[in-house]
Amino acid sequence: IQEPQLQGQDVGMQCEDDRTGIGVETLKRAFLDNLFYVQGKFPALATKHDYYMALAYTVRDRLLQRWVNTAAIYTQEGSRTVAYLSAEFLMGPHLGNNLINLGIYNQVQQAMTELKLDLKELLAKEEEPGLGNGGLGRLAACYLDSLASLEIPTLGYGIRYEFGIFDQIIRNGWQVEKTDKWLRYGNPWEIARPEWAVSVKFGGRTEAHKNAQGRYQVRWVPHKVVLGIPYDTPILGYKVNTANTLRLWKAEAPESFDFEAFNRGNYYGAVDQKVTSENLTKVLYPNDETYEGKQLRLEQQYFFVSCALQDMLRIMLRQKLPLEQFHEKFAVQLNDTHPAIAVAELMRLLLDEHEMDWEPAWEITQKTFGYTNHTLLPEALEKWSLKLFSSLLPRHLEIIYEINWRFLEQVRHKFGTDEGRIGRLSLIDENDGKFVRMAHLACVGSHRINGVAELHSELLKKTTLLDFYEFFPEKFTNVTNGVTPRRWIVLSNPKLANLITSCIGDSWIKHLEDVQQIETFAQDPGFQKEWQQIKRENKVNVASILLDRTGVKVDPDSLFDIQVKRIHQYKRQHLNILHAITLYNQIKQNPNLDITPRTLIFAGKAAPGYYIAKLIIKLIDSVADVVNKDPDIGDRLKVVFLPDYNVKNSQPIYPAADLSEQISTAGKEASGTGNMKFAMNGALTIGTLDGANIEIRNAVGAENFFLFGLTTEDVGALRLTGYRPWEYYEANPQLKQAIDQIASGYFSHGDRRLFKPLVDLLLDKDPFMLMADYQPYIDCQQQVSQTYRDRDRWLQMSILNTARMGKFSSDRAIREYCQQIWKVKPVPVQLAAAKTGDG
Ligand code: GLS
Structure with missing residues (x-):
């Protein structure tokens, strides 16, 4: 049995040079060339990793031709673009996927065999970018594959964590976490774009000032500023010329800050500043479906969202599009509530930096965003204490209060003064301390809200987001997840x-x-x-x-x-x-x-x-x-x-x-x-x-x-009538035996304490x-x-x-997002037609 018969697009054949050609001989020449000029090695000294890198660069060259052309066409045509905002992208190794999507798996395999190398071994050398926890981050990766394969102009925006999800080793049966140093040997798939760096503010206070027209505006005077540097990775579609961009942001200290401290003779202070700024994108929080109310996490979320929105504004200005058309140029999807602060940030940018009035700014904002909810688990619903929020994002809190005030007015208008309902809908949770509810901000600031499977979308309407469903039922929809058949x-x-x-x-x-x-x-x-x-x-x-x-x-x-x-x-x-x-x-x-x-x-x-x-x-x-x-x-x-x-x-x-x-x-x-x-x-x-x-x-x-x-109904009914797990245990000899063995130390060398917490949980509450x-x-x-x-x-x-x-391909899911939520159309890319440009 052979590897899949994936014919190369003949586009690459048009100019059989070392950087674009896909014939076996050309691939071999290009590979040896990269080994020499990029890795600085000749075969006798090269390690397997050198060979992997040489092959990665050989493949990247072939991607670049498509990537540059894609950017040029999007720029020329000012194409409507999906911006997928996600704190996690679990991409997996790039090399194998790019070989499949370029249609050159077989040629490359042959080229490696002729060079006495084993492609499988080289593929195994790639350190995967583990920039996600699980399903949510991997879904984002499948969606980028489908968006490119369907030729939809897309920018994925996220965080370039220096350390991704930890590596797991098992020692004496216990999980031990090791730092994931995925960037240690370099990353051949990314290109830094420092020329498109942006500044992101944190902390401080706000003040009023008069603008040139004598109108009062709000100015944010931050306590610190961090630079966001974009790192771009091409995302090639399957057997198309479209290569979209995953743009991940790294935090750096702005030089001016270093200089001030340096000039005062405070060298260590300057370095300190640099270290604290760069901590921002150091590590992915390793929690799936739970959040810890950690300041650094909120900083990460705001950081990448602000970078992304500023980047979109830069693109609009470059394409000479008026900001009033923001929602026509970009469809921005919030992958869960992690990027939900984008609602307040877009408002701030439009109001304060571009001096727009509230009403048009709010209309643009709502038309821009869609929000996908990925879980009903209460421990996953992000809320930030007002104390933390106001100290980090004082201007955003003012904006959120204003959004909330206007929103609750509408609620009163529709439902009268039902204080219970108003309390449940408010963007501010006042039950037990005061918190900003991020899911509420996402709901109010988006024109579409979707769950990720039919049951989940129904449960959202019946439980977690019931009050929102009653207020604006037309916003709710479902898009069942899918995965890419290519990978x-x-x-x-x-x-x-x-x-x-x-x-x-x-x-x-x-x-x-x-x-x-x-x-x-x-x-x-x-x-x-x-x-x-x-x-x-x-x-x-x-x-x-x-x-x-x-x-x-x-x-x-x-x-x-x-x-x-x-x-x-x-x-x-x-x-x-x-x-x-x-x-x-x-x-x-x-x-x-x-x-x-x-x-x-x-x-x-x-x-x-x-x-x-x-x-x-x-x-x-x-x-x-x-x-x-x-x-x-x-x-x-x-x-x-x-x-x-x-x-x-x-x-x-x-x-x-x-x-x-x-x-x-x-x-x-x-x-x-x-x-x-x-x-x-x-x-x-x-x-x-x-x-x-x-x-x-x-x-x-x-x-x-x-x-x-x-069923879900059974679970609810059982809980209502009083669930007594120990009764099942007592009535079922097989079950009793299994539990008793765990409790008695049968599996733990006689240690009865080891699994006691688990056994107690099962017999007492058994929450699941x-x-x-x-x-x-x-x-x-x-x-x-x-x-x-x-x-x-x-x-x-x-x-x-x-x-x-068939239904569970991410291509089907993405088509549904395009039709129901984003209203975007494919923009095919022809290689010959495009002139180069940036984007
Ligand atoms: C998750 C859900 O738990 C998964 O069921 C779902 O498939 C995934 C993608 O929608 O999102 N939500 C979450 O926080 N982590 C997940 O994997």
Whole structure:
């Protein structure tokens, strides 16, 4: 089986020079040239990393031609542009993806082979930019891929964290965090643009002054100023010439500040200033779905948002567009509330810096923004204390008060003086101390508000944002998440991609709905056999990775049952472990038991301050230790925790799964996107009616999905009538045994204290209702085991899962954003036509 047949665009062929040509000979010459001139090495001295860099520069040259042309066309045409504001972009390694999107994977592979190098080894050398925590940041990355592939002019704006999400190692079963020094050996994919630096103010006070026309204006006199330096990365679409820009901002101290201190002889003071300024973009906060009310985090959010909006204003001025057209030039999307301060910042820029009146400025602002909510969990809803907010952003607080005052007037007008409602809608939370509610600012300042799966969007309207829904129902919509088939099938599962392409052609890579055509092959024995063979090879690959990284040997013919995602109580990795313990006990009680052999694979990071999540990792490791070493168990059950889950490590995982675990408590997972990656790669899902699971089940057919557990309504009703987890424990001997073993130290060398916090939580409050869902989950897993034994049936179900996942391409999601929210159209890029320019 070969790598995917991805023909190069012949655009690159037009001028077969060392920086654009894509013939094998040219690629080899360019590669050796870069090794010499960029890395300063000749082959005998070059390391694998040097070779990776030389190849990265060779590919980057080919991107630049498209990137410069794209910018030139956008500038010439003054194209309407999407600005995607996100505190996280979890891009994953660039090299492989760029090879796929440029259509030169095969040529480059051949060129490397002829040079006696292994492309796979070079790909493995790339340090991935881990500038995100999980689903939210990865979604932003999939969306940039689709935006470029659909030829939509786009700027992604975010933060160039010097240290991304920590590297995870497991020591004695516990997670240990290591700093992620991803920039240590340089980043060949970015270009700094210091000529477009902007200043960002913090702290101080405001004062009134008269402008040239004698009108009173507000002036912000800051306590400190930080420079924002943009670093640009090209984002190439799939087999198009469009290369959009991801613009990430780094904080630096402005030189003038250094100088003042320096002149006073305060050298260390000057350096101090530099260090504090640069701290701003040092590190990503490693929390998913929670926030810590840390000053530095608010500073980061304001910093990148201000940089982004100032950058957009610069682009408008350069293109000689009047500021009144801001909302026509830019559609700005707020990826969760992290960038929500943009609403107040755009108002400030228009009012104070460009002397616009309130009403037009507010109209522009509302027409500019869209807000995507990514979670209902209360601990994720950002609110900043007034004390912190006013000390850092005094002018923004004045603006927020004014927005709030005008908004609540409208509320009174519509609903009368319903003080309860007014208190609930206010941008200021006065319940328990005073806070600015960022989700409220985002709702009021946007013309569209969307959730990320049908259920989630409905729950938003019924619960978290109910009052807003009642006030402006027309703003609410849903866009179900999607993932890019380029990275998650073509790059991650090349053999499967090839098989599909050999049957139905390659249109599915751009139009995933077309993959449905493989349904006609679902019963074809030849096709089934190849399908099974590919899954097995992918499992063999993961088995060797597991052996290499954990020392655990697993059987590729066992059922690969996989749960990979952030570790969080609501995602219920511990429910999965209760199943592992149950299987273990069943075999121990009946050593000759003929069960379907399983390998349970876990991976994921826990927030460093989230104690229970870290204890869940320790529990997985402890159960694994007992199960894997027990000779009675043999190959019938293995449990493995693969350390350091990130984009790179996840790519071989999805293609190797038989079973995808999507077992969150109903109503808690906004959408999920891993669920989509698994099903696209032919895994069957065991899952609850939560997030996008519901839509996946509808798409693949209920008969091809293993459903169990409480519904969102059940969860609500049970909580109302009084949920008593210990009753489930007492009534269920299997469950009782499993819990008692954890509590008694069976998995912790007799240590009864170790897992006590977890056991107490489960028996007392059990906030995520594991006890109630335990037996339905075990029963459903039993069905999974039985079905797996019917190989033909399983294979057919697997094929149908892939075939029916068309809807879950991020291309579909982006088309919906374009139509419903952004009102933008494609701007195709022709290579020959464009003159160079900037943008
Ligand atoms: C998240 C949700 O938890 C996921 O369900 C969702 O798929 C993702 C992207 O919309 O956003 N929200 C969050 O804060 N982190 C996430 O991964």
